[in-house]
Amino acid sequence: MSSITLTDVTKSYGNVQVIQSFTGTFADGEFVTLLGPSGCGKTTMLRMIAGFEKPTTGEIKIGDSVVSGPNTFVPPNERGIGMVFQSYAVWPHMDVFDNVVYPLKIQGVKRSERKKRVLEVLEAVHLSQYVKRMPSELSGGQQQRVALARALVGGSKLLLLDEPLSNLDAKLRETMRFEIKNVQKQFGVTVVYVTHDQGEAMAMSDRVIVFNKGVVQQIDSPMEIYRHPANQFVADFVGKINFLHGVANEGSIELAGGQRMAYSGDRRGPVVVAVRPENMAMRSDGGTLRGTLTHAYYLGDTNDCRVDVDGTSLRVIGAGNTFGQFATGAPVWLDFDEYLVFEDDGQDQTAIRT
Numbered sequence: 001m002s003s004i005t006l007t008d009v010t011k012s013y014g015n016v017q018v019i020q021s022f023t024g025t026f027a028d029g030e031f032v033t034l035l036g037p038s039g040c041g042k043t044t045m046l047r048m049i050a051g052f053e054k055p056t057t058g059e060i061k062i063g064d065s066v067v068s069g070p071n072t073f074v075p076p077n078e079r080g081i082g083m084v085f086q087s088y089a090v091w092p093h094m095d096v097f098d099n100v101v102y103p104l105k106i107q108g109v110k111r112s113e114r115k116k117r118v119l120e121v122l123e124a125v126h127l128s129q130y131v132k133r134m135p136s137e138l139s140g141g142q143q144q145r146v147a148l149a150r151a152l153v154g155g156s157k158l159l160l161l162d163e164p165l166s167n168l169d170a171k172l173r174e175t176m177r178f179e180i181k182n183v184q185k186q187f188g189v190t191v192v193y194v195t196h197d198q199g200e201a202m203a204m205s206d207r208v209i210v211f212n213k214g215v216v217q218q219i220d221s222p223m224e225i226y227r228h229p230a231n232q233f234v235a236d237f238v239g240k241i242n243f244l245h246g247v248a249n250e251g252s253i254e255l256a257g258g259q260r261m262a263y264s265g266d267r268r269g270p271v272v273v274a275v276r277p278e279n280m281a282m283r284s285d286g287g288t289l290r291g292t293l294t295h296a297y298y299l300g301d302t303n304d305c306r307v308d309v310d311g312t313s314l315r316v317i318g319a320g321n322t323f324g325q326f327a328t329g330a331p332v333w334l335d336f337d338e339y340l341v342f343e344d345d346g347q348d349q350t351a352i353r354t
């Protein structure tokens with residue numbers, strides 16, 4: 001059983017509380033991602049699960065065993081956990097085989113069995129042909145695969161990954177996402193993955209936990225997080241979004257710039273209308289709001305535009321083949337296909353950066 005249950009877990013350093021009370025269960029075989037900006041407490045959470053940090057209060061269970069509680073503390077090496085960090089934690093003086101076999105030696109596994117298991121796991125991470133290479137002869141991505149293989153080889157059913165792709169170049173980062181996901185499925189491990197990269201979180205996770213300043217903002221599937229963000233922070237952090245301030249009345253929202261849009265929801269008073277760039281289309285006639293096309297950037301697969309609506313610049317993204325339909329400077333209508341209305345919490349949430 002490799003579920004993880006955290007109950008009322010908090011962490012303070014001195015009198016600074018970096019994790020507010022967290023309660024949640026990560027299921028056996030689940031891929032859970034802790035997502036949030038730098039400094040929000042992701043690594044601290046992971047280190048508490050691993051046993052490198054003691055929670056200030058609360059209890060952590062792995063399967064049915066308490067590993068951390070008021071009267072219990074199981075050290076990291078007895079928690080049956082594999083870990084991979086951002087920096088390449090491979091031993092430079094050992095070749096790939098020796099790096100990966102190490103946990104099996106510690107466990108006292110027989111030599112013939114060791115070889116079989118190392119080769120099996122190296123195959124899974126596509127390193128079979130590099131068995132005798134030294135780390136200095138490997139790329140960053142290959143070194144991270146060595147670290148992943150070493151975390152898996154011992155048979156841990158629980159894998160904790162802390163920004164393992166952050167040091168890789170963009171293209172490799174994207175392929176590695178899918179590889180990690182495949183390896184997770186193949187070995188049937190529970191993964192807790194830490195990242196500040198929402199694309200990684202979306203691509204791999206069964207559930208995403210969005211943190212901000214040590215406080216959980218939302219726990220949901222990637223699709224729910226994207227389509228139904230719990231608040232403005234989540235809406236802004238995950239994906240691209242535009243915010244328009246206004247006041248909701250019965251039947252309509254009066255936007256700060258003066259235009260009105262139809263509204264059938266229940267909110268009243270100050271609101272923020274949140275709309276993703278791909279959920280608006282430009283039309284020559286008839287739509288939700290009027291504006292002026294100020295910029296259009298042809299990016300091949302997309303047409304990335306800015307439309308000025310009463311002084312607010314909105315980002316509108318259409319398919320690449322919509323480029324050129326409107327000249328810059330042309331008046332356009334924006335048709336909203338899907339949008340959200342949040343209560344305006346008065347916080348200075350940045351709208352989209354252009």
Ligand SMILES: Nc1ncnc2c1ncn2[C@@H]1O[C@H](COP(=O)(O)OP(=O)(O)O)[C@@H](O)[C@H]1O
Nearest residue numbers: 013014018036037038039040041042043044045
């Ligand atoms: N050992 C420590 N002593 C004091 N403060 C710490 C310590 N480790 C982390 N912090 C603080 O806790 C907060 C969360 O840090 P961290 O978990 O590393 O964030 P993240 O991984 O999300 O970037 C930060 O404000 C950080 O400065």
Ligand SMILES: [Mg+2]
Nearest residue numbers: 039042043044
């Ligand atoms: Mg961190």
